[in-house]
Amino acid sequence: MSSNNPETKYFLLKKSKVKDLLNTLYKEFEIFVPVEEEGMVNFKRYKLNNNFNMEFTNTLLPPKGLFLPQQETLFTINYKKEELIEENLETSRRIIFGIRPCDSRSLTILDEVFKEKSEDVYYLQKRNNTLLIGLGCSNPQIYCFCSSLEVDPGKDSSVDIFLTDLGEKYLVTANTKEGQQLIKDLPVYFEKAGEEEITRALEIQSQAREGFSVGFAKKDTEIFRDVEIIFEHPIWEELAETCLGCGICTYLCSTCHCFDIADELAKNEGRRFRCWDSCQFFSFTNMTSGHNPRPNRKERIRQRFLHKLSYFVSRYGSIACVGCGRCLRNCPVDIDITRVIGAINHE
Amino acid sequence: MKNQTYIELTDTLKQKINQLLNEKVVDYVIGYEKGSLWFKTRPFMIRKQTEVEKVIWNRFCQFNLSTFLKPISQRGEKIGIVAKKCDLKSIVELIKNNQVKKENLYIIQVACDGVLNWQKLENFSGIPVSKVIEIEENALNLVIKTSESSIEVLKSDCLLDKCLVCDFQHSTYADDFISISDENNHEIRNQTIPYFESLEDVDYEGRLEFWLKHFSRCLRCYACRNVCPACFCPTCMFDSQEGLWISKESKTPENYVYHLTRAFHTATLCVECGECERVCPVNIPLMKLNKKLAKEVKDAFGYQAGLQVDELSPFKTFCQEDTDEFK
Amino acid sequence: MEIVAFCCQWCSYAGADLAGTSRLKYPANIRIIKIPCSSRINPTFILKALSKGVDGVMVAGCHPGDCHYSNGNYFTRRRLTVLKRLIEFCGINPERLQLYWISAAEGGKFAESVKDIISRLEKIQDKPFPKNSGSSL
Ligand code: SF4
Ligand code: SF4
Ligand code: SF4
Ligand code: SF4
Ligand code: SF4
Ligand code: FES
Numbered sequence: 077m078s079s080n081n082p083e084t085k086y087f088l089l090k091k092s093k094v095k096d097l098l099n100t101l102y103k104e105f106e107i108f109v110p111v112e113e114e115g116m117v118n119f120k121r122y123k124l125n126n127n128f129n130m131e132f133t134n135t136l137l138p139p140k141g142l143f144l145p146q147q148e149t150l151f152t153i154n155y156k157k158e159e160l161i162e163e164n165l166e167t168s169r170r171i172i173f174g175i176r177p178c179d180s181r182s183l184t185i186l187d188e189v190f191k192e193k194s195e196d197v198y199y200l201q202k203r204n205n206t207l208l209i210g211l212g213c214s215n216p217q218i219y220c221f222c223s224s225l226e227v228d229p230g231k232d233s234s235v236d237i238f239l240t241d242l243g244e245k246y247l248v249t250a251n252t253k254e255g256q257q258l259i260k261d262l263p264v265y266f267e268k269a270g271e272e273e274i275t276r277a278l279e280i281q282s283q284a285r286e287g288f289s290v291g292f293a294k295k296d297t298e299i300f301r302d303v304e305i306i307f308e309h310p311i312w313e314e315l316a317e318t319c320l321g322c323g324i325c326t327y328l329c330s331t332c333h334c335f336d337i338a339d340e341l342a343k344n345e346g347r348r349f350r351c352w353d354s355c356q357f358f359s360f361t362n363m364t365s366g367h368n369p370r371p372n373r374k375e376r377i378r379q380r381f382l383h384k385l386s387y388f389v390s391r392y393g394s395i396a397c398v399g400c401g402r403c404l405r406n407c408p409v410d411i412d413i414t415r416v417i418g419a420i421n422h423e
Numbered sequence: 424m425k426n427q428t429y430i431e432l433t434d435t436l437k438q439k440i441n442q443l444l445n446e447k448v449v450d451y452v453i454g455y456e457k458g459s460l461w462f463k464t465r466p467f468m469i470r471k472q473t474e475v476e477k478v479i480w481n482r483f484c485q486f487n488l489s490t491f492l493k494p495i496s497q498r499g500e501k502i503g504i505v506a507k508k509c510d511l512k513s514i515v516e517l518i519k520n521n522q523v524k525k526e527n528l529y530i531i532q533v534a535c536d537g538v539l540n541w542q543k544l545e546n547f548s549g550i551p552v553s554k555v556i557e558i559e560e561n562a563l564n565l566v567i568k569t570s571e572s573s574i575e576v577l578k579s580d581c582l583l584d585k586c587l588v589c590d591f592q593h594s595t596y597a598d599d600f601i602s603i604s605d606e607n608n609h610e611i612r613n614q615t616i617p618y619f620e621s622l623e624d625v626d627y628e629g630r631l632e633f634w635l636k637h638f639s640r641c642l643r644c645y646a647c648r649n650v651c652p653a654c655f656c657p658t659c660m661f662d663s664q665e666g667l668w669i670s671k672e673s674k675t676p677e678n679y680v681y682h683l684t685r686a687f688h689t690a691t692l693c694v695e696c697g698e699c700e701r702v703c704p705v706n707i708p709l710m711k712l713n714k715k716l717a718k719e720v721k722d723a724f725g726y727q728a729g730l731q732v733d734e735l736s737p738f739k740t741f742c743q744e745d746t747d748e749f750k
Numbered sequence: 751m752e753i754v755a756f757c758c759q760w761c762s763y764a765g766a767d768l769a770g771t772s773r774l775k776y777p778a779n780i781r782i783i784k785i786p787c788s789s790r791i792n793p794t795f796i797l798k799a800l801s802k803g804v805d806g807v808m809v810a811g812c813h814p815g816d817c818h819y820s821n822g823n824y825f826t827r828r829r830l831t832v833l834k835r836l837i838e839f840c841g842i843n844p845e846r847l848q849l850y851w852i853s854a855a856e857g858g859k860f861a862e863s864v865k866d867i868i869s870r871l872e873k874i875q876d877k878p879f880p881k882n883s884g885s886s887l
Contacts, residue, residue, distance in 0.1 A: 114640075114706050115542075133551075136704065146642065147672040218460055218553035289553065290459055317496070318466040323644030324704050338671055351672050354644075359662055366664075408650050408702035409486065410458040410465035619839065627876040631841025660794065668794055676801040676879065679840070680794060687793045687836055712836070719835040724828070741824035743814065748831060749849035 086269035086277075087248040087259055089239070094130070097265045098122055098173065105207070106170045108142060110135055119172060130174055133217045134400060138330035139172055139179050140186060143202045146327075147351035150198070150337070156344045165197060170206040174239075177232040178222040178398040180210050182330035184234055188392045189333055198350075207254055210235030213284050219401035221414055224291035227398055230281030240277040247277035290404065290414045296421045297395060300385035307378070311420055316374035318409045319356070325403035325411070326354040326380065331396045334360075355379045381416060426482065426560050428603055432533055433480040435601050436505065439531055441475050443503050449529050452503035453491050455484045462541040462552050466491065480505070485538045485583060487696045489513040490652040492523045503529040507538070509585055511594040512694035512729025513652035519732050520692065522655050532597035537578070537586035539565075540701075547576045584616050584710070585697045596732070618714035638678040640705045647699035647709055648685055653692035653728075660684075686712035691720055691736045694729035753780040753867060754799040755808045758788045760818040761853050762810030768857030776861035777868050780808070787811070788849075789822030793833050796847060800837065803881030806846045806871050810863065813851040823851070845870045846878065 089097070101107055107122035110132045117132040119139055152161045187203065190196040213220070213229040222229050232238050236255035239246040247269055250256040259266045269277075300306055326332040336353035339346055353360055356377070361370045370376050388396035397413060404412045436454070443449045456467035456477045464483045468491075469475060487510045492502065502523075506514060514530060517523045541552055548567045559566040564575040579587060593600045622630055645661075648654045660668055661681060669677040686693075686709070693713045700709040720726055723746075724737035757763040763784050769776060785791065788811025796807050809830065811823040830849050838844040848870070850863040 116706060147674070215553075218551070314468075317468045318491070320490075320646060320649040322646035322649045322702070323642065324646050324702070327642050327644050328704060336671055340670060349672060352642075353671075357645075357662075359664070362664065404459060406704045408646055408698075410463045412459040415459055622839065627838075627841050627843050629841070630839065631879070634840045660792070668798070679879075680797045680801050683797050683836060683840060684792075684794045687833060690832060690836075712839075715839050716832065716836060719832050723831055738825065738828060741821060741828055743824065745824065745827055746831070747814070747827060748834075749827065749851070 085250050085256065085259075086274050087250070087266040088242075088269045088273060089246045089248050089266055091130070091245055093265050095125065097262065098128075099124055100262060100265075101171060104169065106168045107173055108139075108170065109173045122173070128173075130211065132174075133215070134176050134179070134220075134402075136402075137328065138182065138400065138402065139175055140182060140330055140333065142170075142172065142206070143183065143186065143199050144190075144333060144335065144352075147349055148198060150348045150350060152348075153346040154344060155346065163198075165201040166205060167201075168205065170202070171209060172206060173209045174211040175208050175235065176211060176213060176400070177229050178220070178225075178227050178400040179330050180208055180232055180235045181222075181225075181227045181398045182400070183208075185331050185392075185394060185396055185398065186333055188394075192392075207237075207258065208235040209255075210238045212238065212240045212281060214241055214280050216284065216288055217401065217405075218289045219405040220399060221288055221291035221401060221404075222399035223285055223288055224294070224414070225395060225397055225399040226294075228281075228285065230284030240280055242273060242277060242280070247273055290401075290412070291399070292414050292417045292421075296417050297385060299421055300382070301389065303382065303386050306382065306386065306420070309420060311416060312374045312378040312381075315377045315411055315416070316372065319373050319377045319411055320408055321356050321358070321373050321376065322408065323352075323354040323356060324406050324408065326356055327352055328402040328406055330398055330400050330402065331384070355383070377411075381413065384413075385417070425557075428534075428536070429481050431603055432601055433478065436480050436531065436533055437475050437478050439599060439601060440469060440478060440503065441472055443529060443531075444469070444472050444475070448501070449503035450500035452505065452529075452531075453488045454478050454505040455480065455486070455488075458483070460552070461555075462539075462544070480533055482537070482539045483541070484535075485540070485701065487513060487650075487652060487698045489517060490650055490698070492517050492528070493652065493655045494522055495655075495657065497523065499527075501527050501529070503531060505531050505533055506597065507533065507535040508589055508592065508594060509535075509694070509696055511596055513696055515596055515729045515732055516692050516694060517652060517655070519734075519736070520655070525732075529599075530597045531599045531601060532594055534600070534602035535586075535589075537582040537589070539581050540583050543581045544576070547580045548574050550574060583697060583701070585695060587616060619711045619718070622711070634679065634682075635675050637707045638682055639675045641673060641678040641682070641707055642705060643673040643678065643681065644704065646702045646704070647707075650698045650702045651689060651693075652696070652698075653689040653694070654685070656688075682707075682709070682712065686716055689713070690716040691726065691738050692728055693717060751777075751779045751806075751868060751871060752804045753806045753808060753864070753871075754804050755780045755782045755810060755864070756785050756788070756791055756795060757782050757852075758811040758818075758823075759784050759786055761812035761816070762850070762860060764854035765810070765852040765856050765860040768854065769860040770857075772857045774857055774861040776864040779868065780864055787817065787819050787822040788826040789817075789819070791826060791829075793829070793836075796833065797837070800842055800846065801879050803879045805878050806848065806867050808848045808850060808863065808867050810850045810852045810860070813853055816853065842879065843874050843876050845874055 108119040109122045109128040110117045111120040112129045116136040117129055118135045118137050149163045151163055190199040210232045216229050233251050236252045238249040250259050334353050335350045337350045339348050362368045384396040440452045452469045454467050454469055455464045457479050458465045462483055466486050489510050518525050554569045557568040565578055567574050669680050726737045799807050817823040834844040834847050848867045852859045
């Protein structure tokens with residue numbers, strides 16, 4: 077997270093130099109780059125001269141895991157010595173190289189949650205230590221609908237440095253002081269951009285906004301403000317008939333952030349950790365008494381949608397969805413948030 | 424995607440469903456409707472005649488609908504179900520294991536010429552699904568058209584693995600068989616796919632490494648379990664509130680326990696429909712486990728799941744003379 | 751070496767007792783867990799033990815034909831035959847899983863069985879599941 081600086085500057089970075097750049101940055105930063113493995117692209121820790129794949133559409137798993145890992149130890153207790161050992165907070169400086177606009181937007185959404193009232197140091201430490209180098213989308217995928225959520229796929233000013241693909245090279249935009257500093261420190265990689273390249277990049281950026289296959293109109297989300305009406309809508313029953321109650325849509329979602337906290341004991345040691353949890357699981361709301369306020373898939377699937385479209389909006393002012401399309405791509409039964417919004421408004 | 428056969432089949436299927444609802448033979452029918460994207464379909468519970476129009480039958484109807492016959496999703500009504508040949512096998516298992524009563528079912532088998540896997544389609548044609556505007560079919564190939572070009576790929580390259588060994592025959596368990604001609608003119612694409620064979624020459628450490636690498640990716644989203652028609656326990660032991668068998672953390676050894684248990688618990692019930700592997704978001708080769716177990720069960724007890732309703736599962740019976748390698 | 755033994759309460763558990771009271775010597779590496787019948791074994795028990803890095807698991811039940819519940823052990827025999835193939839396929843030497851038939855009167859056989867599994871495990875080269883890599887649960 078960095079302070080915004082209105083004064084942006086344009087540079088050029090040759091694609092052929094990206095590896096050298098990463099190798100240089102590697103000395104100071106822990107870098108995460110998109111890497112293709114087993115037919116999936118995901119952010120992986122960069123090691124010297126590693127291969128990476130910048131021609132990816134988007135990563136299968138959202139980058140939220142780099143800030144809110146699927147599991148993370150909070151502290152351990154040694155019974156014998158009667159001491160509590162706090163988990164060391166991440167202190168290494170990190171870079172995410174190639175984060176897409178929808179996903180960087182998801183981080184600002186998560187920030188709201190982890191900063192509210194008490195600050196979540198585990199999350200925030202990682203967030204504050206991380207520089208984001210964003211990558212614009214010139215070719216939105218068939219399941220993307222970020223533009224319905226006011227995310228601009230072509231242009232992202234929330235990241236420290238933003239890259240626009242010009243074919244052989246990237247147009248580099250520094251959005252923050254930290255981003256500018258990084259560029260300033262490494263002049264061998266960044267040349268000044270000419271007028272012509274800037275114009276071409278702006279064109280590419282604006283083109284990205286076209287060509288979406290799915291989506292919804294902004295006003296269609298207004299109906300969710302009135303929870304009273306929407307709560308008993310028949311669509312939840314309908315969705316529950318086919319929803320499998322798996323964890324795909326929440327685990328793969330860039331903005332879902334629910335976690336469970338548990339303690340585990342070993343011989344002389346106790347450990348408290350947190351790990352992802354999903355509102356789609358029965359156990360999510362099951363109480364010790366055996367009572368479960370969300371006993372059926374209907375209540376659970378409704379929770380997923382209403383949390384994103386109603387509750388989050390009234391609490392933080394924005395929809396907890398960035399249109400990355402991961403849920404749509406991966407749901408085994410093709411439950412599609414854009415269709416749900418459309419159906420509630422127009423059927 | 425245009426295919427005359429499928430269009431005609433869809434029409435006949437719609438008529439059939441209409442008739443079933445109209446004559447109140449069933450309370451609802453589980454079928455397919457169009458998905459959000461052209462290469463997707465979604466399961467669809469048809470309750471009203473006005474909904475019948477939405478029914479489709481095409482080359483992307485991959486979902487094994489029989490999973491909705493698990494008691495957890497039933498409401499004690501009479502159900503009609505659209506089934507492919509392969510889905511029939513899991514219906515047989517569900518009936519056999521008292522999860523659904525045959526008299527509460529009306530099974531509509533639809534002629535199937537293989538289901539396409541969109542990821543294979545992308546891989547073999549090199550064309551992302553977002554660029555495709557039309558697919559045509561000829562005898563052996565798919566012609567994939569974009570606004571600029573058209574590419575032919577072998578049909579069998581893009582089918583689901585299971586379709587390559589399917590015999591497409593009419594099953595005697597179906598109440599209805601919707602097909603265009605009575606003749607079966609499909610050639611069996613008897614291609615054998617190496618599932619577990621590749622691991623057979625690897626030593627134990629290599630195998631462990633192979634599986635740990637895959638299991639380390641598992642998110643424990645439990646989609647592979649929830650989608651499986653053979654996973655029908657009312658409460659899965661991994662959801663049990665009485666005992667935590669594995670940690671909530673998705674650590675590799677925990678995942679190892681989960682996966683081997685899942686595979687073992689479905690052994691003798693698994694009909695190799697491939698749904699678990701298809702839905703896994705992180706591409707874990709679960710079918711290797713299932714196929715291996717199916718083979719071991721066949722070798723040891725001569726049993727194959729999903730074939731006969733009146734055949735007893737080998738784990739539910741025994742012979743005093745069973746081979747005893749333990750003594 | 752660490753071995754977990756799941757012993758049926760009607761036979762092998764009593765057999766282990768007898769081995770103890772008869773002062774028969776057997777290696778001390780085993781941890782016995784009492785179960786109501788060998789067929790109580792859920793594969794998860796075995797897998798969990800193996801995934802924690804124990805060197806071997808032995809399951810012991812009544813002799814075929816003598817199960818307190820008539821035929822539980824026949825089912826066990828079928829299941830473990832297949833389970834052995836599964837763990838073998840997933841990288842655990844199948845020798846690490848043994849099933850023995852031991853009656854309550856066979857204190858000697860119990861001691862022999864423990865020795866047997868240990869000598870089998872001593873012969874194998876490959877490593878067990880990495881220790882302590884999982885949760886402490
Ligand atoms: S991914 Fe689909 S099936 Fe799974 S819980 Fe989400 S909506 Fe339901
Ligand atoms: S709800 Fe779906 S599209 Fe929206 S952020 Fe989550 S995964 Fe992405
Ligand atoms: S309640 Fe559900 S939708 Fe909301 S953040 Fe948690 S898991 Fe995601
Ligand atoms: S579907 Fe895949 S990721 Fe999810 S629990 Fe199963 S194997 Fe793990
Ligand atoms: S284990 Fe997989 S292949 Fe077997 S029946 Fe279940 S979903 Fe189908
Ligand atoms: S009672 Fe001993 S094995 Fe069944």
